[in-house]
Amino acid sequence: MIRVYDHLAPFYDVLHRRWLRFAGGEAQAALEAAVRMAMTPHSQLLDVGCGTGHFARTLLSEGTSPRQITLLDPSEAMLAHCRDIPVCQRRNRLEAMPFADETFDVVTCAWALETVPHPERALHELIRVLRPDGALCLTFCAGVPARRPTEWLVQKSMTLRGTGRFLDPAQVISVLRNTAFCDVRVVPCAGLAATLIARRSLSSHDTPGPQATTLDSNGSGAYPALRHQTPAARRHFVTVKLWPDH
Numbered sequence: 035m036i037r038v039y040d041h042l043a044p045f046y047d048v049l050h051r052r053w054l055r056f057a058g059g060e061a062q063a064a065l066e067a068a069v070r071m072a073m074t075p076h077s078q079l080l081d082v083g084c085g086t087g088h089f090a091r092t093l094l095s096e097g098t099s100p101r102q103i104t105l106l107d108p109s110e111a112m113l114a115h116c117r118d119i120p121v122c123q124r125r126n127r128l129e130a131m132p133f134a135d136e137t138f139d140v141v142t143c144a145w146a147l148e149t150v151p152h153p154e155r156a157l158h159e160l161i162r163v164l165r166p167d168g169a170l171c172l173t174f175c176a177g178v179p180a181r182r183p184t185e186w187l188v189q190k191s192m193t194l195r196g197t198g199r200f201l202d203p204a205q206v207i208s209v210l211r212n213t214a215f216c217d218v219r220v221v222p223c224a225g226l227a228a229t230l231i232a233r234r235s236l237s238s239h240d241t242p243g244p245q246a247t248t249l250d251s252n253g254s255g256a257y258p259a260l261r262h263q264t265p266a267a268r269r270h271f272v273t274v275k276l277w278p279d280h
């Protein structure tokens with residue numbers, strides 16, 4: 035997948051703008067709003083799978099200090115587009131990040147979790163570098179039924195190009211709640227995407243909260259947006275499993 039992004043780098047911004055326009059724009063806006071709310075003037079933010087650095091540029095233009103931002107991406111070609119951004123940059127994979135435990139106050143990961151071979155392992159790594167009470171802000175392509183022809187086309191073309199997969203939000207929520215988070219919020223948004231905000235428990239010894247994910251009988255407990263879907267669509271949703279059960 036990293037090689038795919040090395041080749042894609044020159045066209046990435048154009049392709050990604052199309053994705054945002056037709057399928058992921060609301061989720062991206064939700065993520066950016068959540069990050070702005072989570073940041074304080076002293077927060078340290080890590081943007082994992084930063085791509086061409088679009089979000090860092092936005093934050094810097096809004097007054098975030100370059101000292102507050104760290105970018106990480108394993109693709110040399112994608113990072114080459116970030117060279118002019120005056121922040122700390124690391125070329126590494128999300129599965130093995132070169133940071134000590136509990137380093138960052140805010141960790142963002144936009145459209146990258148679905149590109150890694152083992153999303154569950156990657157989630158544990160994202161949690162590891164997050165400070166207690168820190169916020170993990172995630173946006174990813176979600177395995178929800180396409181509602182419009184344009185969404186269907188985008189879904190097909192992405193799968194064929196091999197630039198990512200569509201994850202099951204309920205599984206992501208379950209991993210987060212069963213690890214170190216006391217609070218996981220789903221930000222409602224339209225499109226083939228999900229935005230989740232998870233706040234890490236203050237104590238690393240906290241056990242998972244009483245709200246550890248369970249799907250209710252109609253399969254919608256963990257993902258309220260599903261309540262508005264038809265039973266057939268819900269069945270489709272809960273059976274989209276993009277990494278093996280453990």
Ligand SMILES: C[S@@+](CC[C@H](N)C(=O)[O-])C[C@H]1O[C@@H](n2cnc3c(N)ncnc32)[C@H](O)[C@@H]1O
Pocket residue numbers: 035036039040050082083084085086087088106107108109112126127128129143144145146149150
């Ligand atoms: C769809 S792009 C998202 C880029 C950026 N976050 C954005 O919002 O435009 C996915 C990014 O994930 C990166 N990526 C691929 N495999 C990765 C891995 N194992 N760890 C971290 N990032 C990875 C790619 O190089 C690419 O830059």
